[in-house]
Amino acid sequence: MDYSNLNRREFITKVVMLMSASFYSGKVFAMTDKDWKKKLRPEEYDVLRKEGTERPNSSALNNEKRDGDYLCVGCDSKLFTSKMKFDSGTGWPSFFDYVPGSLGFKTDFKIVIPRKEYHCSTCGGHHGHVFKDGPQPTGLRYCNNGIVLKFMPKV
C-alpha cells in the first residue's frame, strides 16, 4: 500500500472541501432577520435592514476628516475611503465615488420621485441614495447614513 499517495489524495479532498465551503459562504450572506436584530443596534437595524433614514446632522462622521476607510457596519466590507468624501452640507456623510464592486443599486419610489437606492453588495444592507449633484470627477453624490458606516482611521 502506498501511504504517501493516500495522504495526498486525502489532502486534496480536504482542500477542495475547504475551498467550496469558503466559496459558498462568500456567495450567500445567509443571516435571518433574527440574527440581524441580535447583531445590530436598533438604530442600525432600522437603516440597514428596513431602509430607514437617520436624522440629518446626527452622525459624527459628517465632520470626520482623517485619512481612513469607511466600512459597512453589517459585514465590515470597505465601501468608501476618505479620498472619496466631500462636505455636501446636507447633514449626511457624502461621497462622490465608492470602492469598485462594493455597492449594488435599485430604484425606489418611496417619495414618489424615483430615487436610486444603494446597498452593500456583500450583506445587502441599505446605506443611502445616489444623486446627480455631486462634485467632479463623477458628478455624483452618495448620500450615506453615517450610523451604518464604521470609520477606520489609517494608522
Ligand SMILES: [Zn+2]
Ligand atoms: Zn455589508
